[in-house]
Amino acid sequence: xxxxxxxxxxxxxxxxxxxxxxxxxxxxxxxxxxxxxxxxxxxxxxxxxxxxxxxxxxxxxxxxxxxxxxxxxxxxxxxxxxxxxxxxxxxxxxxxxxxxxxxxxxxxxxxxxxxxxxxxxxxxxxxxxxxxxxxxxxxxxxxxxxxxxxxxxxxxxxxxxxxxxxxxxxxxxxxxxxxxxxxxxxxxxxxxxxxxxxxxxxxxxxxxxxxxxxxxxxxxxxxxxxxxxxxxxxxxxxxxxxxxxxxxxxxxxxxxxxxxxxxxxxxxxxxxxxxxxxxxxxxxxxxxxxxxxxxxxxxxxxxxxxxxxxxxxxxxxxxxxxxxxxxxxxxxxxxxxxxxxxxxxxxxxxxxxx
Amino acid sequence: xxxxxxxxxxxxxxxxxxxxxxxxxxxxxxxxxxxxxxxxxxxxxxxxxxxxxxxxxxxxxxxxxxxxxxxxxxxxxxxxxxxxxxxxxxxxxxxxxxxxxxxxxxxxxxxxxxxxxxxxxxxxxxxxxxxxxxxxxxxxxxxxxxxxxxxxxxxxxxxxxxxxxxxxxxxxxxxxxxxxxxxxxxxxxxxxxxxxxxxxxxxxxxxxxxxxxxxxxxxxxxxxxxxxxxxxxxxxxxxxxxxxxxxxxxxxxxxxxxxxxxxxxxxxxxxxxxxxxxxxxxxxxxxxxxxxxxxxxxxxxxxxxxxxxxxxxxxxxxxxxxxxxxxxxxxxxxxxxxxxxxxxxxxxxxxxxxxxxxxxxxxxxxxxxxxxxxxxxxxxxxxxxxxxxxxxxxxxxxxxxxxxxxxxxxxxxxxxxxxxxxxxxxxxxxxxxxxxxxxxxxxxxxxxxxxxxxxxxxxxxxxxxxx
Numbered sequence: 001x002x003x004x005x006x007x008x009x010x011x012x013x014x015x016x017x018x019x020x021x022x023x024x025x026x027x028x029x030x031x032x033x034x035x036x037x038x039x040x041x042x043x044x045x046x047x048x049x050x051x052x053x054x055x056x057x058x059x060x061x062x063x064x065x066x067x068x069x070x071x072x073x074x075x076x077x078x079x080x081x082x083x084x085x086x087x088x089x090x091x092x093x094x095x096x097x098x099x100x101x102x103x104x105x106x107x108x109x110x111x112x113x114x115x116x117x118x119x120x121x122x123x124x125x126x127x128x129x130x131x132x133x134x135x136x137x138x139x140x141x142x143x144x145x146x147x148x149x150x151x152x153x154x155x156x157x158x159x160x161x162x163x164x165x166x167x168x169x170x171x172x173x174x175x176x177x178x179x180x181x182x183x184x185x186x187x188x189x190x191x192x193x194x195x196x197x198x199x200x201x202x203x204x205x206x207x208x209x210x211x212x213x214x215x216x217x218x219x220x221x222x223x224x225x226x227x228x229x230x231x232x233x234x235x236x237x238x239x240x241x242x243x244x245x246x247x248x249x250x251x252x253x254x255x256x257x258x259x260x261x262x263x264x265x266x267x268x269x270x271x272x273x274x275x276x277x278x279x280x281x282x283x284x285x286x287x288x289x290x291x292x293x294x295x296x297x298x299x300x301x302x303x304x305x306x307x308x309x310x311x312x313x314x315x316x317x318x319x320x321x322x323x324x325x326x327x328x329x330x331x332x333x334x335x336x337x338x339x340x341x342x343x344x345x346x347x348x349x350x351x352x353x354x
Numbered sequence: 355x356x357x358x359x360x361x362x363x364x365x366x367x368x369x370x371x372x373x374x375x376x377x378x379x380x381x382x383x384x385x386x387x388x389x390x391x392x393x394x395x396x397x398x399x400x401x402x403x404x405x406x407x408x409x410x411x412x413x414x415x416x417x418x419x420x421x422x423x424x425x426x427x428x429x430x431x432x433x434x435x436x437x438x439x440x441x442x443x444x445x446x447x448x449x450x451x452x453x454x455x456x457x458x459x460x461x462x463x464x465x466x467x468x469x470x471x472x473x474x475x476x477x478x479x480x481x482x483x484x485x486x487x488x489x490x491x492x493x494x495x496x497x498x499x500x501x502x503x504x505x506x507x508x509x510x511x512x513x514x515x516x517x518x519x520x521x522x523x524x525x526x527x528x529x530x531x532x533x534x535x536x537x538x539x540x541x542x543x544x545x546x547x548x549x550x551x552x553x554x555x556x557x558x559x560x561x562x563x564x565x566x567x568x569x570x571x572x573x574x575x576x577x578x579x580x581x582x583x584x585x586x587x588x589x590x591x592x593x594x595x596x597x598x599x600x601x602x603x604x605x606x607x608x609x610x611x612x613x614x615x616x617x618x619x620x621x622x623x624x625x626x627x628x629x630x631x632x633x634x635x636x637x638x639x640x641x642x643x644x645x646x647x648x649x650x651x652x653x654x655x656x657x658x659x660x661x662x663x664x665x666x667x668x669x670x671x672x673x674x675x676x677x678x679x680x681x682x683x684x685x686x687x688x689x690x691x692x693x694x695x696x697x698x699x700x701x702x703x704x705x706x707x708x709x710x711x712x713x714x715x716x717x718x719x720x721x722x723x724x725x726x727x728x729x730x731x732x733x734x735x736x737x738x739x740x741x742x743x744x745x746x747x748x749x750x751x752x753x754x755x756x757x758x759x760x761x762x763x764x765x766x767x768x769x770x771x772x773x774x775x776x777x778x779x780x781x782x783x784x785x786x787x788x789x790x791x792x793x794x795x796x797x798x799x800x801x802x803x804x805x806x807x808x809x810x811x812x813x814x815x816x817x818x819x820x821x
Contacts, residue, residue, distance in 0.1 A: 330432060333435045
């Protein structure tokens with residue numbers, strides 16, 4: 001977990017220091033003498049993505065993959081620099097900061113790839129055949145099973161608000177969520193919340209009253225919940241929560257039933273990629289049945305049926321509460337300098353009231 | 355087979371093919387025009403609808419502008435981007451400029467519309483882009499000036515809409531084209547139907563059947579059928595005339611030739627030079643007579659042929675009479691005789707105009723006069739007069755004339771009579787009859803109150819103004 005702290009440190013460095021910025025982790029797959037060489041840069045934890053890439057090179061012995069794990073802002077800055085020809089471009093960029101990925105496409109930094117697999121994607125997960133949603137990860141509420149009474153467990157945002165209002169004392173200072181200034185993903189979720197429903201205002205107000213803690217990263221928050229430092233955490237990326245829940249019985253997960261945001265990590269082939277064809281093969285693999293199963297094993301690909309199976313969802317009816325974060329230029333509004341500044345200012349003022 | 359090939363008409367090119375080519379050219383030209391119009395229309399329609407999106411988005415952004423501490427503040431509305439995302443495959447750029455052209459938020463370095471323009475075309479990272487600009491004027495204590503919002507969008511959706519509108523229009527054009535082609539084929543077929551009926555009617559006819567076609571045909575083809583019927587009638591007449599002439603000739607030539615042959619055989623078998631001389635004279639007389647007969651037969655054939663073949667001129671019947679008398683005088687002179695003094699002319703002072711062939715009419719006149727001179731009694735008077743709407747060429751003599759019971763069929767009656775003399779009345783009258791009929795007139799006979807016999811050719815008179 002050290003690299004997460006590193007990422008935090010690096011993300012605040014100015015762009016001039018780009019050349020010195022190093023990936024958080026690196027790993028190579030496949031034979032060093034393979035004919036095709038693929039440079040993949042992503043935000044996904046190596047630990048989660050490793051089995052997927054292993055499977056791919058086993059299927060495609062002619063490909064060698066160098067995977068670099070980056071923090072999302074570094075990854076974006078590097079992609080922008082690569083687009084301008086200042087640094088070497090990756091062959092594939094996969095990021096959970098889908099708004100930044102959309103902006104890369106919008107600014108002409110991606111090239112298109114189309115195949116039967118990409119054509120089968122719903123429009124929300126394919127923009128211009130240039131950026132593709134390869135995972136399905138819900139934004140969930142995580143709580144400590146041992147410390148939160150069953151009766152208190154909120155099933156929705158309304159439940160969360162009510163819980164904080166009625167049981168304020170018990171949860172004071174023990175509710176956690178992303179710091180949207182530090183976490184691109186946190187900002188993305190908060191911004192999407194602000195678009196989805198008016199309850200968002202009540203949620204952050206309740207948070208501020210409960211002296212909620214904002215922090216940078218999924219891992220830190222989940223660690224805190226597991227250790228009992230926090231009792232409940234809001235808007236946590238489901239993939240990390242499920243991965244921890246597998247090994248830690250204290251970690252419990254709820255997908256809010258009013259609506260559950262679904263993040264789909266976005267993959268794109270940079271315009272200056274040196275091996276776009278093979279990058280396309282990897283994308284098609286990730287979108288294939290085998291690729292999805294491999295991602296699902298790492299909790300990176302969750303279907304509605306699976307969520308219901310795990311007892312995450314109480315609702316019987318379909319998946320109308322699932323709100324995919326669409327890969328569309330609408331996400332650009334959230335990246336607007338002024339809008340971002342205002343949103344963060346609003347957030348900060350709400351949290352500093354008390 | 356060679357005959358059959360020759361019998362087929364010279365082919366120019368199929369009517370259907372020609373119509374098809376003309377129709378194809380017409381449809382192609384029309385289709386091209388409609389296609390161009392459709393492309394232009396599609397382009398305009400797409401441009402207008404997506405320009406509205408751009409302006410709508412720019413307006414939403416402009417409306418979100420606020421003033422805070424003398425600075426322009428903007429919370430970019432998500433709705434503006436959702437509006438632009440209605441063109442789902444298009445990239446978006448935007449920029450908000452302050453009163454002095456400083457960038458407040460958005461993309462740097464955009465080249466939007468000129469200050470007084472709303473729309474412009476440009477490009478963004480290599481892709482064509484359409485820009486729209488909206489100005490918002492502030493007149494506040496803290497800020498006075500214009501804030502400009504520029505929104506741009508790539509043109510994929512416009513292109514797709516243009517193509518889809520154009521495609522629909524072209525499909526419609528193609529359908530109309532196919533429909534019109536079908537109708538045209540149907541029209542051509544049904545228009546040519548009567549021709550095929552005529553063809554079938556002619557094909558099933560007996561070889562010698564030259565009667566008029568009796569078919570119900572459209573007016574446009576009616577003239578063709580009328581012409582065809584006229585043509586067949588002419589052939590019919592000529593065939594009949596030829597047949598008649600051959601019949602006449604064989605009938606009338608056989609006997610004199612047989613006589614000449616018999617007498618020449620007698621002459622050969624005769625030893626007495628004096629008698630031989632007598633035979634020779636007889637043979638000569640017969641030969642001269644036969645020559646005249648042959649002349650007359652050929653004349654008749656020629657006249658009957660001319661009746662159909664030669665266009666009728668406007669002629670003066672008086673000239674016909676004079677010419678006839680003159681030619682008879684010539685003949686008499688050629689044969690060493692004095693001109694017949696018993697022949698007189700009785701002509702009116704005014705011209706008597708008819709439509710006709712002067713050669714045939716002169717021949718008819720001569721025949722009547724010759725008959726009168728040979729069979730009637732002097733004096734013979736050739737007269738021309740007008741009776742109502744008819745012109746009459748009459749030859750009068752003082753003899754008993756043709757018996758009344760033979761008047762009716764005088765034109766054909768004498769043709770078959772065995773005749774060894776060309777001077778006989780028969781052949782002459784049949785020529786006169788043929789000439790009269792060819793001129794839409796008739797031959798007739800009359801006994802005048804003064805007990806004179808008159809043979810007439812009665813023809814339709816052409817009035818002064820009738821040209």
